[in-house]
Amino acid sequence: MPEQRSFTSRRGLLFGTAAVSAGALLTACTSNESNEAAAAENNRPAADDKPGKHVTIGFAGPQADHGWLNAINQNAKSRAKNFSDVTLETTEGSNDTAQQIGQIETLINKKVDVLVILPADGKALTQVGLRAMRAGIPVVNLDRIFNSSQAYRCWIGGDNYGMGLNAGTYIGEKLKGKKNAKVVELAGLDNLELTRQRTKGFDDALKNYPNIEKVARQAADFTVESGQAKMAQLLQAQSKIDAVWNHDDDQGVGALRAIEQAGRDEFLMVGGAGALSALQAIKQDKGVLKATVLYPPSMAASAIDLARALGQSKGIGGLSQYEIPASLTVYSAVVDKDNVDQYMSTGFK
Structure with a gap:
């Protein structure tokens, strides 16, 4: 592709x-x-x-x-x-x-x-x-x-399906030369349609990369505490991970804590929404977080x-x-180290 x-x-x-x-x-x-x-x-x-x-x-x-x-x-x-x-x-x-x-x-x-x-x-x-x-x-x-x-009279909102699709495409392109690549998904609230749409977009994108398998998924409820707990479970269950798609940068704060505590750094992580802390981490490029998909x-x-x-x-x-x-x-752009400076002012706390 x-x-x-x-x-x-x-x-x-x-x-x-x-x-x-x-x-x-x-x-x-x-x-x-x-x-x-x-x-x-x-x-x-x-x-x-x-x-x-x-x-x-x-x-x-x-x-x-x-x-x-x-x-x-x-x-x-x-x-x-x-x-x-x-x-x-x-x-x-x-x-x-x-x-x-x-x-x-x-x-x-x-x-x-x-x-x-x-x-x-x-x-x-x-x-x-x-x-x-x-x-x-x-x-x-x-x-x-x-x-x-x-x-x-008018609806304006984010593209949840597109958010997952762009996250999956970004990960797919990064892993397309890797055999038997394994990814995990840290979703948000499963009772929300937006969460289901983000997952569907991600799954549809991965269909274009037969070398990639999604091996696990956890819903982390959009909170820091749950993000940390659910990410810890994923890390414990999966000895090999090549990429993580995290739906939300707030819960991603907890996920990153779990990753640091586990001493794991063999994979890349893509976040979601565009929090300032995520953009700053992407710019520093010292950890696993390599990109986030905007939901402005x-x-x-x-x-x-x-x-x-x-x-x-x-x-x-x-x-x-x-x-x-x-x-x-609203379009869900992917922000990585190549374009993060152009989006830094849009980051939210």
């Missing part, structure tokens, strides 16, 4: 991380003369950074009990501060379904102009999304998707851009359509 470099291409740089929030996604939503001319030619107003109609955005995000989830909240808040015509009404954030439904209902009763919702459980919160839409409040569904497309929390900043455009009845510059798209999938 020819070498695949989609994960480090210029396209990946444009659609991978922070570029999505203020650059690639809404490139022409800044005051760019050529894009304004294109908008005028198509009789379509394009959102830009100039103050316009005031928009109150209700933001119902997650409980910040994880590095990536905290970064989601911070990206949304920081982006909203860039606009003098935006007021952001935020909830406390909750991973409890009933509590989050109550928080969203409060925002609906306040008659916010637009809602941005990252549901604790997409299926369980579908009805409250429908309620908002029927009340005339457009919903930007962030990442974990509702069961019905009628429950949101800057998608929350993009969600604020989309909500503002919806509230102002504007489209996205650079597109011929009058309306904003119904869905946007």
Whole structure:
């Protein structure tokens, strides 16, 4: 199979991380003369950074009990501060379904102009999304998707299947000359569809490398403690490992502790999400962690851009359509030592 470099291409740089929030996604939503001319030619107003109609955005995000989830909240808040015509009404954030439904209902009763919702459980919160839409409040569904497309006006989120696919391809290319290569997978929460998609993408990528066998898999629940415990189990059970695919850089902190304690360094490890600690380790290149596949929390900043455009009845510059798209999938670029400097500023704590 020819070498695949989609994960480090210029396209990946444009659609991978922070570029999505203020650059690639809404490139022409800044005051760019050529894009304004294109908008005028198509009789379509394009959102830009100039103050316009005031928009109150209700933001119902997650409980910040994880590095990536905290970064989601911070990206949304920081982006909203860039606009003098935006007021952001935020909830406390909750991973409890009933509590989050109550928080969203409060925002609906306040008659916010637009809602941005990252549901604790997409299926369980579908009805409250429908309620908002029927009340005339457009919903930007962030990442974990509702069961019905009628429950949101626009969905923006990560490419979980692509994340696993790119991780598997990266590992496959690194091990393609090695006979009987063995890899293990440290997954996240198995009751989440996103975890299943990441595994499926990884497994599909490995089908292209018949010399590689996935010999074990453990779910580590996205926590440091479980990451350490589950990685220790994998190391104890497998005397020979050539690569590890770890779904999440937070649980990867624990996994790396287990690896260090076991004194194992014969394999390479690929992480997931793009935590600052992971990017720094990749740059130093002194351990087993050689790459991470991005799942950029800057998608929350993009969600604020989309909500503002919806509230102002504007489209996205650079597109011929009058309306904003119904869905946007963020690209999962692979970051290794060759391109880590270009992504270092996007790392989250």
